[in-house]
Amino acid sequence: MTTHHTSKYENSLKNRKLVPIEQGMEIANRYSGTYNVVTISRITGPLTEEIVRKALDLVQSRHPRLNSRIVGELDSLRFETEETQTIPLRVLQERQLNDIVLEQINSGFDSSKGLVRFVFLPPEKDAQTSYLIGTIHHAITDGLSSIQLHSEILTYCQKIASRDPLNPGTSLKPLPLLYDLVPASMKGLRGMLSIMLFVWHLRFKKLWYRPETLSFEKCVPLDSRHCGWIRRQLDETLTQQIVNRCKQEKTTVQTAICAAMMFAVGKKIAMGNERDVRVSCHSYVDLRRRLSPVVHPENLGVLVSAAISFHTLKPRTSFWNLARDVRKQLESQLNNSDIFVPFLILKTMIELILKDCDRAPATVALTNVGRVNIPSIYGDFKLEEISYLAGLATVGGVLTAAVTTFEGKMTLNFMFSEPSISGETAEILVDSLISCLIESSKGDCAWQNPDTPKSTDELAEIAK
Structure with a gap:
């Protein structure tokens, strides 16, 4: 029975x-x-x-x-x-x-x-x-x-x-309804109130900060857009140098990449003018360990949410101070149930993006799974590299990165909607933020310092 x-x-x-x-x-x-x-x-x-x-x-x-x-x-x-x-x-x-x-x-x-x-x-x-x-x-x-x-x-x-006996193993049980896994505080009337307060607070912060975004180079209908892709890989030495520097500066690789992205895009927005630039960053967050019961990565499902931070880049904003500010705002959202709200209302957010598709919803966005915890050796096969990205042609005007670290090397896949951001502009932005990461791994830099990009040879070596 x-x-x-x-x-x-x-x-x-x-x-x-x-x-x-x-x-x-x-x-x-x-x-x-x-x-x-x-x-x-x-x-x-x-x-x-x-x-x-x-x-x-x-x-x-x-x-x-x-x-x-x-x-x-x-x-x-x-x-x-x-x-x-x-x-x-x-x-x-x-x-x-x-x-x-x-x-x-x-x-x-x-x-x-x-x-x-x-x-x-x-x-x-x-x-x-x-x-x-x-x-x-x-x-x-x-x-x-x-x-x-x-x-x-x-x-x-x-x-x-190797001709070993083949057994697919026990079929995985389907996940419970995703909304049954969120905390009790996000369910029922209490959950509806939490969502309303979050949305009100987010609207207030957007009105207060009025974050700027990249101007659309060209506006076209949704069915005429396509997603561009740029890949960069950092070698083991540089990856470890960035990791060590983040620990020294009491922040994380995630927030350092966020800071580099905002520096690069902020410079493009300012167009050489020495002025304040208000920016926002969407950091996508894995919810699996925050659900009850905890969900193992082998279970397929869309179990992510977004933490949204707001910042003002001033002419001499320190890179590491910005990274620490990102971390502070992210931790504040991760430490309470607000982190579940974007997960619960993502359908509405997507519908709004589709309806107002000629406006960028954020300045930059980042999804980072961190160090990939899977084997590299499978008998006669070796997994040398693994990375991921998402097709985001819908979301115009936003530079987005998907980051993995595997076998000591960091791979950054950058996505952008063309033609709102052209491939040429995206290449300039990516080179600028990679240069920023390299420079900051050795010390600190200010936002509107003159660009000191790496040489063509150095960037070509990184791009291999």
Whole structure:
């Protein structure tokens, strides 16, 4: 009897209505074809299409949401697990990685068929390096769980290649409704009051600070926008230098990157004029450890929220003082239940962005999973690099970064909506903030000091 009830309950979680945050992601997918999470793995070893295909079949049998599709009209969206297609796998030879990633982040899903797809870029000739690019609908994943999924796929690849007995393991149980996992203070009448107070307070801060954003270089309809991508990787020495400096300055890598982004964009906004610039930063936060019960990264789901900080850049604002101010504001939000509000109202936030799509919602935004805690060795296969990004063509005028640190190296993927920000402008902004990070890792710098960019050779070395 208990088994019967459990099975019935689990089936009700597999096939159910989308909660608002999931609805918001599907609305964005239908209107703008973006909000996908793309994860890129660089692998050495004798990986083949056949091995990858078998591994994808195994993970699909284990994860309920990889067996899901989204059906219904916008006011009645549902997950269904019947008639979902096998995970598509495309094998592309003699294609540039950059072109493949851009194609993936700018291609939406026909959600009625499935919510995930993969591309395999096999080794060239006698080389041993291949790429696995996974694209997952943001309604069922976030950066952390998509990275964990790649590790699971490589674990299966190892077993398949070594001819070990194949057992996909026990199928994961579907997560409870996401809103059942938030604190009691965010539920019912008390939760509604908390949300109203948060929204009122946020509106007051926006009116008080009036944060500036990048001007749109060109305004076009949503269906004419596409997401640009710039990648930078810092070597182990520089990454460790930044980490050590952050500890010395009593702040974090997350807030240091936020500060560098605001410095770079603030200089562009000021256009050489010595004046104050008011800015805002959206820092995306993993909620898994803050939910009850705690959710493991192997469980696919969109379990993120946003902490929003406001700052004024004055002509001699210190880099590290700004980073510490970001940390202070983030910790204040993380230490109370307010951090759950953006998670609860994200559908409304996305609808507002779509409605007022020619206005940037923030100056900069950052998502950082920090040090990636997965193995690098899988039998004959070695995971050399892994990083992620999201398709954000909808969100014009905002420079966004997705950051991972793996095997001691920091990878920064920058996303921006073109043509509101041109590729040329984005390259200048990225070079400026990387220079700022390098300079600050050795000491301190002020916001409106003359730019001292690294040489072309140095930046080219970083960009490898």
